[in-house]
Amino acid sequence: MIEVQNLTKNYGPVAAIKNVSFEVGKGEILGFLGPNGAGKTTTMRILTGYFPATSGSAKVAGYDVFNQINEVRKRIGYLPENVPLYTDMSVKGYLNLAAQMKGLSGSAKKKAVDRVIEEVGLIQMRSRLIKKLSKGYRQRVGLAQSLVNNPEVLILDEPTVGLDPKQITDIRSLIKHLAGDRTVILSTHILPEVSMTCDKVTIINRGQIVVSDTLENLTKRSTDFSEISVLVRDHGKDVGSVLRGLPGVKEVKSVETGKDNGTRKFDVSLPQDEDLRGAVAKAITGADIELLEMASRQVTLEEIFIRHITKEEDHSPEPEANETATANSTEEEEASE
Amino acid sequence: MNAFFAMFKRELAHYFTSPIAYVVLIIFSILSGWFYVQGFLLPYSLYCQQYDMMQMQANPMMAQQMPAPNFTELIVPSLFSTFSIILIFLVPLLTMRLISEEKREGTIELLYTYPVSDLQVILAKYAAALVIFLFTVLLCAIYLYVPELLKEGGGVVEWRPILSALLGYFLLGAASISLGLIFSAVTENQIVSAALTFALLLFLWVVGWAPQSGTVEGVMKTLAESVSLTDRSEDLFKGLIHLSDLVFFLCVIVGALFITMRSLESHRWRG
Ligand SMILES: Nc1ncnc2c1ncn2[C@@H]1O[C@H](COP(=O)(O)OP(=O)(O)OP(=O)(O)O)[C@@H](O)[C@H]1O
Numbered sequence A: 001m002i003e004v005q006n007l008t009k010n011y012g013p014v015a016a017i018k019n020v021s022f023e024v025g026k027g028e029i030l031g032f033l034g035p036n037g038a039g040k041t042t043t044m045r046i047l048t049g050y051f052p053a054t055s056g057s058a059k060v061a062g063y064d065v066f067n068q069i070n071e072v073r074k075r076i077g078y079l080p081e082n083v084p085l086y087t088d089m090s091v092k093g094y095l096n097l098a099a100q101m102k103g104l105s106g107s108a109k110k111k112a113v114d115r116v117i118e119e120v121g122l123i124q125m126r127s128r129l130i131k132k133l134s135k136g137y138r139q140r141v142g143l144a145q146s147l148v149n150n151p152e153v154l155i156l157d158e159p160t161v162g163l164d165p166k167q168i169t170d171i172r173s174l175i176k177h178l179a180g181d182r183t184v185i186l187s188t189h190i191l192p193e194v195s196m197t198c199d200k201v202t203i204i205n206r207g208q209i210v211v212s213d214t215l216e217n218l219t220k221r222s223t224d225f226s227e228i229s230v231l232v233r234d235h236g237k238d239v240g241s242v243l244r245g246l247p248g249v250k251e252v253k254s255v256e257t258g259k260d261n262g263t264r265k266f267d268v269s270l271p272q273d274e275d276l277r278g279a280v281a282k283a284i285t286g287a288d289i290e291l292l293e294m295a296s297r298q299v300t301l302e303e304i305f306i307r308h309i310t311k312e313e314d315h316s317p318e319p320e321a322n323e324t325a326t327a328n329s330t331e332e333e334e335a336s337e
Numbered sequence B: 001m002n003a004f005f006a007m008f009k010r011e012l013a014h015y016f017t018s019p020i021a022y023v024v025l026i027i028f029s030i031l032s033g034w035f036y037v038q039g040f041l042l043p044y045s046l047y048c049q050q051y052d053m054m055q056m057q058a059n060p061m062m063a064q065q066m067p068a069p070n071f072t073e074l075i076v077p078s079l080f081s082t083f084s085i086i087l088i089f090l091v092p093l094l095t096m097r098l099i100s101e102e103k104r105e106g107t108i109e110l111l112y113t114y115p116v117s118d119l120q121v122i123l124a125k126y127a128a129a130l131v132i133f134l135f136t137v138l139l140c141a142i143y144l145y146v147p148e149l150l151k152e153g154g155g156v157v158e159w160r161p162i163l164s165a166l167l168g169y170f171l172l173g174a175a176s177i178s179l180g181l182i183f184s185a186v187t188e189n190q191i192v193s194a195a196l197t198f199a200l201l202l203f204l205w206v207v208g209w210a211p212q213s214g215t216v217e218g219v220m221k222t223l224a225e226s227v228s229l230t231d232r233s234e235d236l237f238k239g240l241i242h243l244s245d246l247v248f249f250l251c252v253i254v255g256a257l258f259i260t261m262r263s264l265e266s267h268r269w270r271g
């Protein structure tokens, strides 16, 4: 449904995104994840035809974003980052306008507006002026506006930013419900958002795609039994050497010492191909140490995110002299923001 | 078309809710009303009285020195010259927010991603500003009709020159608004937009003085004569319709709308 290939966008000498490629299949919800300034908004603006890319190509709903942008526009719904609305209008008046701008008229328009007002839960607020709505309800108006042409593709730029926790959950479940068989791209820098709403994740950092996979694969990859943590009460015994003495154990790290109650926590790396959890448990109890807890370390999305992003930064320490100048200037800009 | 009317309706409604329309129309009514009554209507009726007295005295000598009161010739051109100066102050108020506000608020981002052309949006906004301006044209038409009511039997007002004057005034306003639209597209700051519009309109007025004062000559003189918007409408105010003047105004309007469109496009390409 959405195919992005080698998109690059330069703002003057600074590249906001570089060679971004990803794909989203029909009916999928893609979480577009990245820290501030990563290039999420820039990518979305290219997909919606707000501005063209410097190079690369993108197809949305089967149409080329550069040559057939009007066909694309008819088939998408877009919610920009700061939810720009005509705040002097009433909810209904505004949605009527949006519907007409998207080519609806007459009874089709009326039906579409009534439908979205109901879908996003704005029935009580329909005749209220937008400037008198709370942030959460404005977000709903923004969503309603994006949905009014019944689009195949929804592009939502940080739809839950700035909302209170209750509104965040409401909007999230609303998005999940609205998605239906639509294709959705949702950008965010909040990790739980991705695990709660999305099927696929694309992580972008400093304008480049870091990793792109299904949520399942990403989390599966990191929840095998090769990383476990154990919590013991050692009674003065040297747990470290007991664990290290086990055949197959690759690494043992002491991570925590509970001072008063004599507990200690270790992270143990085991081989990938063998389930050694039983052996570890036996060795510990055999050495007369109390085994209090043992768990395979669930690597959270947070860790994947940070791991990928830091890896990315390790890879690129001053590669070419001419590129560092621009890279430094972007960093300064971001720091000053 | 659908999108055009939707946008047009919104812009028009915004003029009244904001309430720039009321501000502009009230200011125009007060200023123009003052000039009309104080500066033209009262002197004119005084003149008519004096003239009638002369006629009664049947003093042929004096009667010759005092031409018969002709409303259209005596009053209409200078009345509209005065109104066109009021326009210089009011047009910036009408145009300043049209596009700059969309830029500042970010609503232009959504406009750009709707399946509508920039031209539709620009024309809708232009048309809405024109409608507000048309109210002032209507008021002018009423001013011109008043003497007809005051004098028994009427016959004071000659319709052809007056329609020409109204046309001149309309074209002048329409051209000024189109110029203002350019400045609302180049900045997201309404004050800057208004200031630039005001400066340009003021310049296009005063530039017409240069040839009269004889300070410029040759090419500069021709140039100064031909770009002055206010001068261009002088002949129309007098009831003289030249094709060249009409074409001039049309060119200004089309050109300004075109520049506005290009300026929106370029912002988009530069991001
Ligand atoms: N108009 C602009 N001119 C110059 N640089 C820009 C412009 N807009 C964005 N950038 C730069 O492009 C980069 C990507 O910005 P973008 O807005 O796409 O990031 P983002 O991922 O959406 O960030 P955020 O999470 O803060 O919304 C940033 O480094 C930003 O400074």
Ligand SMILES: [Mg+2]
Pocket: A040, A041, A042, A081, A157
């Ligand atoms: Mg952003």
